[in-house]
Amino acid sequence: MSSASIPAPAPRRRATAGHRDLRRFLLRRLGSGLVVCIGITLVAFVLTHLVPGDPAAANLGQRAIGDPAAVAAFRHQYGLDRPLPVQYALYLKNLLHGNLGISEQSHRPVLADLEEYAPATIELALFAIVLSLVIGISLGIVAAAYHDRWPDHVIRVVSLAGVSMPVFWIALVAFYLLFFKLGWLPGGGRLDPAQTPPTHLTGMFTVDAAMHGQWGLFWSALRHLILPGLVLAIFTTGTLTRSTRASMLEIMGNDYVRAARLKGLPERIVILRHVLRPALVPIITVAGVAFGNLLAGTVLVENIFSWPGLGQYAYRSAVNLDLPAIMGVSLFVALVYIVVNVITDLLYGIIDPRIRLS
Amino acid sequence: MTVGLAACGSNGSSGTSSSSLVVETSFVLTTLDPARMFEPTGFMIDHVLYDTLLTYQGSNVTTPVPDLAASYTVSADAETYTFTLRKGVRFANGDPVTAADVVFSLMRTKNVNGSPSFLMAGITATAPSPGTVVLTSSTPNPAIPAILTDPSLGILDAKKVQAAGGSDAADAATADKAEAALNTTSEGSGPYTLTSFSTTTQVVLTANPRYWGPKPRYSEIVIRNVDPSVQKLDVLRGESQLALDLSPAQAQGMTGVQIVNGASPNMVFLFTNDNPKISRITSNPEFQQAVRYGINYASLVQLAGKGAVQAAGIIPTMFLGNLPPGSGAAYNLSKARAALAASGLGHPTVTLAYPSDLPVNGISLADLAARVQQDLQEVGINIQLQGQSLQVALASYRGGQEAMGLWYWGPDFPDPSDYLNFLPGALVGLRAGWARGADPALEAIGAAAATTTQNPVRETLYQQLQRSMNNSSPFMPLIQPAQVLVGATSVTNLQPSPLWTVDLGELG
Numbered sequence: 001m002s003s004a005s006i007p008a009p010a011p012r013r014r015a016t017a018g019h020r021d022l023r024r025f026l027l028r029r030l031g032s033g034l035v036v037c038i039g040i041t042l043v044a045f046v047l048t049h050l051v052p053g054d055p056a057a058a059n060l061g062q063r064a065i066g067d068p069a070a071v072a073a074f075r076h077q078y079g080l081d082r083p084l085p086v087q088y089a090l091y092l093k094n095l096l097h098g099n100l101g102i103s104e105q106s107h108r109p110v111l112a113d114l115e116e117y118a119p120a121t122i123e124l125a126l127f128a129i130v131l132s133l134v135i136g137i138s139l140g141i142v143a144a145a146y147h148d149r150w151p152d153h154v155i156r157v158v159s160l161a162g163v164s165m166p167v168f169w170i171a172l173v174a175f176y177l178l179f180f181k182l183g184w185l186p187g188g189g190r191l192d193p194a195q196t197p198p199t200h201l202t203g204m205f206t207v208d209a210a211m212h213g214q215w216g217l218f219w220s221a222l223r224h225l226i227l228p229g230l231v232l233a234i235f236t237t238g239t240l241t242r243s244t245r246a247s248m249l250e251i252m253g254n255d256y257v258r259a260a261r262l263k264g265l266p267e268r269i270v271i272l273r274h275v276l277r278p279a280l281v282p283i284i285t286v287a288g289v290a291f292g293n294l295l296a297g298t299v300l301v302e303n304i305f306s307w308p309g310l311g312q313y314a315y316r317s318a319v320n321l322d323l324p325a326i327m328g329v330s331l332f333v334a335l336v337y338i339v340v341n342v343i344t345d346l347l348y349g350i351i352d353p354r355i356r357l358s
Numbered sequence: 359m360t361v362g363l364a365a366c367g368s369n370g371s372s373g374t375s376s377s378s379l380v381v382e383t384s385f386v387l388t389t390l391d392p393a394r395m396f397e398p399t400g401f402m403i404d405h406v407l408y409d410t411l412l413t414y415q416g417s418n419v420t421t422p423v424p425d426l427a428a429s430y431t432v433s434a435d436a437e438t439y440t441f442t443l444r445k446g447v448r449f450a451n452g453d454p455v456t457a458a459d460v461v462f463s464l465m466r467t468k469n470v471n472g473s474p475s476f477l478m479a480g481i482t483a484t485a486p487s488p489g490t491v492v493l494t495s496s497t498p499n500p501a502i503p504a505i506l507t508d509p510s511l512g513i514l515d516a517k518k519v520q521a522a523g524g525s526d527a528a529d530a531a532t533a534d535k536a537e538a539a540l541n542t543t544s545e546g547s548g549p550y551t552l553t554s555f556s557t558t559t560q561v562v563l564t565a566n567p568r569y570w571g572p573k574p575r576y577s578e579i580v581i582r583n584v585d586p587s588v589q590k591l592d593v594l595r596g597e598s599q600l601a602l603d604l605s606p607a608q609a610q611g612m613t614g615v616q617i618v619n620g621a622s623p624n625m626v627f628l629f630t631n632d633n634p635k636i637s638r639i640t641s642n643p644e645f646q647q648a649v650r651y652g653i654n655y656a657s658l659v660q661l662a663g664k665g666a667v668q669a670a671g672i673i674p675t676m677f678l679g680n681l682p683p684g685s686g687a688a689y690n691l692s693k694a695r696a697a698l699a700a701s702g703l704g705h706p707t708v709t710l711a712y713p714s715d716l717p718v719n720g721i722s723l724a725d726l727a728a729r730v731q732q733d734l735q736e737v738g739i740n741i742q743l744q745g746q747s748l749q750v751a752l753a754s755y756r757g758g759q760e761a762m763g764l765w766y767w768g769p770d771f772p773d774p775s776d777y778l779n780f781l782p783g784a785l786v787g788l789r790a791g792w793a794r795g796a797d798p799a800l801e802a803i804g805a806a807a808a809t810t811t812q813n814p815v816r817e818t819l820y821q822q823l824q825r826s827m828n829n830s831s832p833f834m835p836l837i838q839p840a841q842v843l844v845g846a847t848s849v850t851n852l853q854p855s856p857l858w859t860v861d862l863g864e865l866g
Binding site: 009051052053054057059060064065066067069070072074076077105107117118164172175176179180182186187188189190193194249262303304305306308312313315319320321 | 364377380388389394396402469473474475476479531532537538540556557558559560578580583584585587591592594595597601715722747748749752753756770785
């Protein structure tokens, strides 16, 4: 019994070492992420102050801006009456306490604004990315499998159209066709006008409604999600289709794929098991970047579909020189990119053990 | 809820409070706290959340009518106004409306130092008795009745607002903390109460069962933030019942809906900087005449679409003292060329600045600027267009640094005294480099107009003032764009308001 138990500690040691490596990896990424975030706040702070405009002029009325008392009150309220280095130092100090400042536009804490608007955009981006992954990878596989035959040609043209058409144009056409002419899908907003949102859990209406068992509300939220989600997904689907096809074609040229075919393995097994898995690494890279872009680039789609998300908030903040809000949005987007990158790196390791070992 | 919405599309009768109304507009909204609110969307909403001492009915903004004040008297010097409050009025929460609430609300707006605080500049409110409010102005102020109609001077429940951190004290700019509470719960006595508020999504209002006036037709109003191009499709499909931001071109050809076209109170104007240090060219009086007569006003009106009119003067058509149509500057190419020749400037080149991202009632200022450029080219003036983002352009405009500028003025309150800002040495005058003393005769008319209390005399003075400016000044009033309301046929009594776009409480 004792002799049988002797070899047991070896795998545990390996597992412990693996966990230690993972922890070290995550800590390293966390550290670099922190540096990136501070860098982002500095860049955003400098850039927003370089813009030749005055936040007081942007946020006060035309008469109030001529009233020194009103201007002084505004500057004092938002700390604009202090030297720039002091403003930045104070921002960082408040940031450590989770305070992102007060928005000059909404007059609310920026954190509260982000909590309200970010879930709407995350919900939209998640819907679009899932749709894009399913459709894009499937089309990419088909295109690669039928290389230089008519399905490949059709998919290439369609995906090229997807990445070439301006998103705002697609949005307007889709809105006109699917909402106005055909009436298949609802127009703007996240719910029908008179519907009350579900109790806040995640801020994503489909998730919250489902968690509360409010299936009528869930259905309404889902129907409102489809049109803007589809529009957003079109560009990403095109990109993913093209990268999947290219990546798979590159792998299919390898000797081991030819060997698998010569062994007589069915083409389905060759494609899915021997080609797709190694091809996934670049696809994940593209998907990670695409998700970040979806979160950061939804301004036009959110505007056309009256989607109350981060894109609209960021746009309003930018045109009104709402410095705390601009900083908050920049920081949030940077955080999303960092998290997505970490997840992407972890997925690399799961898909390709050589990357994990290195 | 959906059933209610469907009902409003088919029920054309009024007098029942059983349906919902969906209104779509492009939000310009940061707050609903009256003391801090001074934006178009906020005006429309606060107007139905809060009663004011006086108000206007429908589109007529020449004569204020009683609201919370049953009546008022004014001293001969227009410095003291005494208001008798309407009896038996209660806030939506059941508290009675008293003179103390009025004083608190007005002084809070004054002392918070927010965007609308200027409305109360030099004015003090007191309450000698529970049913009487006295406003005392440090200077003769015949505009006070018009000013008091502003939704920023809406009357709040003082006790409730104070409990939420509100203050009307002299240090209210820092002491008042009630804004967040007022963006959650309205504390007014108007026909509606606030149900939910978002600056980017939608605002929901519910009918106030304790409202003292005519019962509002709709039990619920949902005001949604929607892009104008989408507003058009939504109102056509019945998804909404009211679209507020369509341009005349967008509204053209729409069927199955009602379209109300009227001139907006916004006045688009051109100025040539009168300060020689900014531009030797634009400050030349003959050059200013060349510009004035070189603009084809009719083509600008045509560009602005149905409902737009030429601005006969700086005061819009709906306010006291406006000039009759046709009395504005007239296009006269030979006169313009002669003036340019007399200026001795040859064929000058001037930069025309304008905000490129600020449409006025759906009209792009860039389009108007291009038309001005084309017109002045005929005269012999080369215009270089300089479109900038609003915030960048504002800085140079407000600093009086633009040689030529294309801007618009929206009324701060519906009284001609608001347009005294265009005189030499005043707010807008200085932006055009028009310094105090530049036109003593005109300034004397302005001083008399500012203190005269009798409306017929005021009207004469303001018309005289505008005629003088139309003859000689650095300002060229161009157009009043159209204000277009598109509504479902089920909505009745749809009238544009120059102050709050549309009175949601008056809709039938």
